[in-house]
Amino acid sequence: MDVLIAGFGVVGQGITEAIRDKQELFVKRFGERVRIVGAFDARSLALDPSGLDPDELLQRKQSTSRVGKGEAPDDVEKLLQETAYDLLLEVTPTNIVDGGLGYKHIRTALAAGRHVATSNKGPLALRFRELTELAARNRVHLRYEASVGGAMPVINLSRELLMGEDIISLRGILNGTCNFILHRMKEEGLSFDFALREAQELGYAETDPTYDIDGVDSACKLAILANAIFDRDVTYSDVVRTGIRGITEEAITLAAEQKKVIRLIGEVSRDKLEVAPRLVPAGHPLSIGGTLNIAQMLTDLAGDITVVGRGAGRKETASALLSDLLAILKDEEARREAKCRSMT
Amino acid sequence: MKVNVDLSLMDVPGQLVGALEPISANDGNIIGVVHHHDAMVGGRIAVNVTFEVRTDKSLERIMEVWEGSNVIVVKMDAVYESYPLQYLLVGDISSREIEALTHGMESMEGVASLDIRITGSLTSGSRAAMVTGRVTRKGSLETVEQFFRQHAENGGYMLIRGLE
Numbered sequence: 001m002d003v004l005i006a007g008f009g010v011v012g013q014g015i016t017e018a019i020r021d022k023q024e025l026f027v028k029r030f031g032e033r034v035r036i037v038g039a040f041d042a043r044s045l046a047l048d049p050s051g052l053d054p055d056e057l058l059q060r061k062q063s064t065s066r067v068g069k070g071e072a073p074d075d076v077e078k079l080l081q082e083t084a085y086d087l088l089l090e091v092t093p094t095n096i097v098d099g100g101l102g103y104k105h106i107r108t109a110l111a112a113g114r115h116v117a118t119s120n121k122g123p124l125a126l127r128f129r130e131l132t133e134l135a136a137r138n139r140v141h142l143r144y145e146a147s148v149g150g151a152m153p154v155i156n157l158s159r160e161l162l163m164g165e166d167i168i169s170l171r172g173i174l175n176g177t178c179n180f181i182l183h184r185m186k187e188e189g190l191s192f193d194f195a196l197r198e199a200q201e202l203g204y205a206e207t208d209p210t211y212d213i214d215g216v217d218s219a220c221k222l223a224i225l226a227n228a229i230f231d232r233d234v235t236y237s238d239v240v241r242t243g244i245r246g247i248t249e250e251a252i253t254l255a256a257e258q259k260k261v262i263r264l265i266g267e268v269s270r271d272k273l274e275v276a277p278r279l280v281p282a283g284h285p286l287s288i289g290g291t292l293n294i295a296q297m298l299t300d301l302a303g304d305i306t307v308v309g310r311g312a313g314r315k316e317t318a319s320a321l322l323s324d325l326l327a328i329l330k331d332e333e334a335r336r337e338a339k340c341r342s343m344t
Numbered sequence: 345m346k347v348n349v350d351l352s353l354m355d356v357p358g359q360l361v362g363a364l365e366p367i368s369a370n371d372g373n374i375i376g377v378v379h380h381h382d383a384m385v386g387g388r389i390a391v392n393v394t395f396e397v398r399t400d401k402s403l404e405r406i407m408e409v410w411e412g413s414n415v416i417v418v419k420m421d422a423v424y425e426s427y428p429l430q431y432l433l434v435g436d437i438s439s440r441e442i443e444a445l446t447h448g449m450e451s452m453e454g455v456a457s458l459d460i461r462i463t464g465s466l467t468s469g470s471r472a473a474m475v476t477g478r479v480t481r482k483g484s485l486e487t488v489e490q491f492f493r494q495h496a497e498n499g500g501y502m503l504i505r506g507l508e
Contacts, residue, residue: 171507246502250463250472251434255504257461258430258474262504279430279506286507 001026001034001329002051004085004114006076006105007092008041008067011119011146013058014318015089020054022322030329037085040076044068049084076101080108087328089321090118091146096211096220096236099123103131110134110142117324119146119317125220125236128227141328144228146320148221149174149293152309156323158229158297165299167229169269174221176291176311177205177212178244178264182277183289185252186261192247204291214243215264215275222266225295226273240274247277255279261287345422346375346396347403352388352416359415360391366409367395370402390418426456426478427485428506431492433473435501437462442473448491449477454484470501 003019005012019034026034035051041061046052046068061067073079080088088109092102102120109116111134118124123131124144135142145155149172158167173179177199184195196213199205211217219239226232244264255262260279263286267274280287285306288294293311298304310316353359360379367374373396380390397403410417442462449458458477475492479485489505496503 242502246434246470247504248434248470248472250470251432251504254461254463254472254474255432258476260430260506262432265507277502277504279432279504281507284507 001032001087001325001332002037002049002085003034003087003089003325004037004080004083004109005039005089005091006080006102007090007120008039008057008061009091009093010314011091011317011321012039012041012067012089013061014314015091015321016054016057018315018318018322019325026329029326030333032329034325034329038079038083039067040072040079041067043072045070045073045079047083077104077108080105080114081112085114086332087115087117087325089325090116090120091317091321092120094120094122094220096122096125096216099126103127106131106142107134110138110140113138113140115141115143115328117141117143117146117321117328119144119321121147121217121220121224124227125223128224128235129233132227141324141331143324143327144224145324146317148224149295149309149320150311150313151316151319152293152295152307152311153320153323154225154295154297154307155228156327157305157307162297162299162302162305165301168298168300169267169272170225170229170295170297171265171267171286172295173263173286173288173293174218174266174275174295174311175212175215175264176293177209178215178218179289179293180204180291181213182244182247182252182262182264185247185249186256187289189249189252191249192245213245215241216243218264218266218275222268222273222275225266226268230268230270232268232270232273234273238273240276242276244277263287345398345400345403346394347420347422348392348394349420350418351391351393351410352385352418353391354414355384355387355389362413363391363410363415364393366406367393367397369409370397370405372397372402372406388416426480427482429475429477429479429485429488430506431475432504433471433475433492433496433501434504435470435499437471437473437499437501441495441499445475445492445495448495449475449488452484452487452491454479454481455488456480 038047044066090105099122103123181195219241220236223236226234259282262277263280265278294308296306376394378392383390456478460475462473464471
């Protein structure tokens, strides 16, 4: 399988390492190698139909901040249409205003009959239905496990292993930064501003933390889950959203007196779609601390199913992208076998 | 309706069965029986019974049977199931607003108990108020939530709900 990588930041480099390190698995399980035939970032392009050396890409990025020797493509759409590859790994930064470049990349690749696996929340939180329908029309995969919860396999778990269940509701902590801040406020008696500054110093929060603390990131993920698991047709702006900005030490203390902690909880069902701080009983699975993500699904047969994982990070997001890549390889293998059977 | 009743029975064989039979015979569902052997007064023992009946009529019929069979009803309470409510309000919440919330909740049908605990912030000037209580009907929870949501929206403060 030949892959093209759009975006070569932390996630792009992480998936490149994973592809490099998992060649033995690809060959052993599917009898083929996975080659990176192209990669581009905002400033450069690397392209080789016979396969690029992952280490060379990673070293060049580290030493020059560019993935390729060549200039960034003038016409990315043409590149995505005309280059020979099977799977686009779309890992450019999220744009929540209009989906940004990620949306254009995904749309172009799908329309050109290429599979797509992405960690980019923007296009999915804004144009989920359009993109999944485009993928279906072109008989290709659009997979997005890495867009929600990093290494926490909530989408593939619910859509594949829990296929027979009626999932009644899902509640979860979908943003590790907010969880870290709320956890530190409770455990150390810190003010919101102090805990936020600590999160920024440790690299958990951006310099402009709005996206995390106002619940935008969680709302994007919740919209994706609503569409993917509950078959709803919603966008990020349909999510009723309250962030954690106004939470005070006094609020944390009052909650603690009642043996409760405050957590930013995303909740989705057929008639609910909300991100808001909630009072969670201490010891409840959703009272989890640190930067972990957690999702708890209520199902008709199995009852509560809870999945926990690291919500972000280079390796964690690469793990989710890799699971999508393997699922596509598996499906391609099944298609080939079916074709062989029909010919004999 | 759930009923909790203290009965006084003759301490002779068959009395307890005789006291419980009318409950089942009138579509009642016995939930618990506590037999107080140590509390014997004048040859009678105390038994506490909790049961569910669908209608007042059923309860009346049970009472009639007890009356005619030497079963003395010492005390009877209707026990209603109740549901917890919990809200934490954070922000610029005036005393007048707290008063309005209290009055609004007290006048609301189905609110069985209410407690509001308030703290003030030394650093930000904002307040936090923890509202806890119980309602007697599950449907009341939605009404209460709407009430708080509306007040929080109008008052411009944050509403943090309990996780049901």
